[in-house]
Amino acid sequence: MDDSNRDARKNFEDMIRQIIEQSMAGTIDQPGVFGFKIIISGAGIPSGNGPCGTSPPDTRETPVEVFTMGNEVLVVTELPGLNPEQVSITFEEDVLLIRGSDGTLTYEARTMLPPVNRESIRASMKNGVLEVTFASLSTPEQDVAPDSQPGE
Numbered sequence: 257m258d259d260s261n262r263d264a265r266k267n268f269e270d271m272i273r274q275i276i277e278q279s280m281a282g283t284i285d286q287p288g289v290f291g292f293k294i295i296i297s298g299a300g301i302p303s304g305n306g307p308c309g310t311s312p313p314d315t316r317e318t319p320v321e322v323f324t325m326g327n328e329v330l331v332v333t334e335l336p337g338l339n340p341e342q343v344s345i346t347f348e349e350d351v352l353l354i355r356g357s358d359g360t361l362t363y364e365a366r367t368m369l370p371p372v373n374r375e376s377i378r379a380s381m382k383n384g385v386l387e388v389t390f391a392s393l394s395t396p397e398q399d400v401a402p403d404s405q406p407g408e
Contacts, residue, residue, distance in 0.1 A: 320354070320367040329372050329390045333365045336384040345379060345388060354386065370394050 323330040335343060335356045343356040354365040372390035379388045 315362045315364045318354075318363045318365045320352075320365045322367055322369060324370060324392060324394070327392050329370055329392050331367065331369070331388040331390075333386050334384055335363050335381070335386055337361065338363070338381075338384060340379075340381045343381065343386060345377070347374060352388075354388070356386075 318333050318335060321332045323332070331352060331354075333354055335354075338356045338358055342358055343354065346353050346355075348366075350368060352367050352369050354363075356363045369390070371393035373393055374390065376391035377388065378390075379386065381387070
């Protein structure tokens with residue numbers, strides 16, 4: 257590792273440490289979500305952004321969040337600068353695939369879902385944030401009281 261790479265890595269580690277320290281101390285005045293994905297190409301590692309390098313190199317992979325809320329599954333992803341007409345939502349086997357393009361910039365998001373009713377799909381988009389909701393086919397987990405121990 258040359259000095260410039262070593263310096264960049266140290267700067268990155270320092271920045272992450274500072275973010276964590278500030279959030280733990282409560283000195284960050286706004287909520288935030290921080291996520292990183294680092295892809296290293298070469299040495300047999302597939303290129304591209306999708307699982308196993310399936311996305312074209314000129315496509316940006318956008319993070320996906322999946323929430324199970326009662327009898328529904330909510331999928332949220334960001335597609336900045338796009339409108340609903342520029343977005344497609346499909347399934348490739350058991351993988352939800354979201355693609356969007358404005359002709360110059362292409363986004364792709366892939367995620368596995370818990371069992372859902374695919375025909376129940378509802379989607380809405382506001383300010384570049386896409387929300388996709390499905391009816392869940394799983395039964396919600398129920399709170400279970402622990403068994404009492406003998407003698408209690």
